[in-house]
Amino acid sequence: MVPFTDTPSWHALLAYRDARAATTLEGLWKEDPARGDALTFQCAGIAVDFSKQRIDPHAVRLLTELARERDVPACIATLFAGEKVNITEGRPALHMALRGDERVSVDGQDIYPEVQRNRERMRVFAEAVREGQWRGATGEKFTHVLALGIGGSSLGPKLVIEALRGEADGPQVRFVQSIDPAEFDDAIRGLDPRTTLVVVASKTFTTQETMVNAQAARAWLTGPLGEGAIAKHFVAASANIAAAGDFGLPECNVFPFAEWVGGRYSLWSSVGLPIAIAIGATRFGQLLAGAHAVDMQFRSDPLERNVPALLGLVGIWNRNVLAMPSHAVLSYASRLENLPMYLQQLEMESNGKRVDREGRLMGAPTCPVVWGGVETPAQHAFHQWLHQGTDLASCDFIVVAKPMGERGIHHEILLSHACAQSEALMSGVDPGDPHRVCPGNRVSTTIVLPRLDAYHLGALLAMYEHKVFVQACVWGINAFDQFGVELGKTIASRVLPAVQGANVPLHPATSHLLGVIRRLSGTH
Ligand code: F6P
Secondary structure (H helix, E strand, C coil), X not given: CCCHHHCHHHHHHHHHHHHCCCCCHXXXXXHCCCHHHHCEEEECCXXXXXXXXXXXXXXXXHHHHHHHHCCHHHHHHHHHCCCCCECCCCXXXXXXXXXXXXXXEECCEECHHHHHHHHHHHHHHHHXXXXXXXXXXXXXXXXXXXEECCHHHCHHHHHHXXXXXXXXXXXXXXXXXXXXXXHHHHHHCXXXXXXXXXXXXXXXXXXXXXXXXXXXXXXXXXXXXXXXXXXXXXXXXXXXXXXXXXXXXXXXXXXXXXXXXXXXXXXXXHHHHHHHHHHCHHHHHHHHHHHHHHHHHHHHCCHHHCHHHXXXXXXXXXXXXXXXXXXXXXXXXXXXXXXXXXXXXXXXXXXXXXXXXXXXXXXXXXXXXXXXXXXXXXXXXXHHHHHHCCCCEEEEEEEEXXXXXXXXXXXXXXXHHHHHHHHHHHHCECCCCHHHCECCCCCEEEEEXXXXXXXXXXXXXXXXXXXXXXXXXXXXXXXXXXXXXXXXXXXHHHHHHHHCCCCCCCCHHHHHHHHHHHHHHCCC
């Protein structure tokens, strides 16, 4: 496949950008005061308003032409058909199969029975923990879950549980992701091993941080309760049942998921067990249903009103046509505090790639830096940069229409700020004094959820997953591998013996840095 920058539709987009270069966002609104309706689309009950993007219906047409030229509709069909879209690892990417009931085959085998079996086991176990039918070794009901995992084995469950905190009526979940011992200590503070269930989530069951934390949790539990407690207090979500067995977990304590579930796409699998325990299997089912509704629309809607595809294409417009290096996710819901970090992994680990599917160096940028923050605290931190900084960022505002708390006035103020920020970025102001000028013409998309509930949260996350896929198709890259994270892991395994005092050969820069650290730690 030729690079996307060699296609006629790409050149048509550049020509259109140049022809419209002098037209600001304000100008676009003057030209067409009805652009709000023309550029707002619905998907699974969520409204996505692109009217503050520097696009018009003609630009949308050109973007969909680019998508067609890049075979996006065929790529979508290939994805859902279970073909091995992850070409470097020879795997399909079938996270959608976890949330629907369509029949798909992998290597000639219908995967639906296995999906259904795993889903049912997870449902029964989550409810048993919540109802107190599955109890700890001393017969007590679980009050807490210690959820161990990192990256995709943690970010999704953490995001969902915190977002749906208002509906979390099961045992309280505490997460340990990092290897910093302080995080483990903070997580277990105040916990009683007798009433704590440990869930180890790791696709590979080899990830260093998770395995070291799992050993620490094991020692913390078996110290007071004995080795026999493992069977009652320890469960795992993994694609590597053998490794979980080597850790000492009986097979019935392992909730498996398939290799075709990518880590950052795994919250819908048994990795979501802490979610099901916290909010109940019914609400977990609603999360899946919301995501499934988006899958169905993504699969069948024409590109012109296919919301996940449009999110991806508008991203391409901002990143490649308008050359914006970063993308800010601005959650106007305090419970969506973890969304920017979740999307950082989803977008940057998927599409932070420098070669195309054929291994050729990209001649154009791929994934922008994804970052962000939460509503008015972010306004009081970095929005200054958004309004007056020298670099441009595209923004996604995430707004929830219905209040999430008791005090209606808070919600009204929150909504006023969400609307005001995107207007201020778009319109700017020029009071004469250069220090006070906000140039405006800064772009954003606003995504409005009717409510912050399991269904709409599932839908929102699925939308972003498919956005990422569409961008990967246009760029011609593989969104489903992540070899870039391996090098650092390899070097860390060489450096660890040196940190522990062994005399091993090190790069002089690393040796120097270790020396600096040792001096400051007082160990030398
Ligand atoms: O960061 C690399 C990565 O492989 C992620 O893709 C994944 O989500 C994370 O590590 C955790 O991996 P595992 O679930 O195998 O412990």
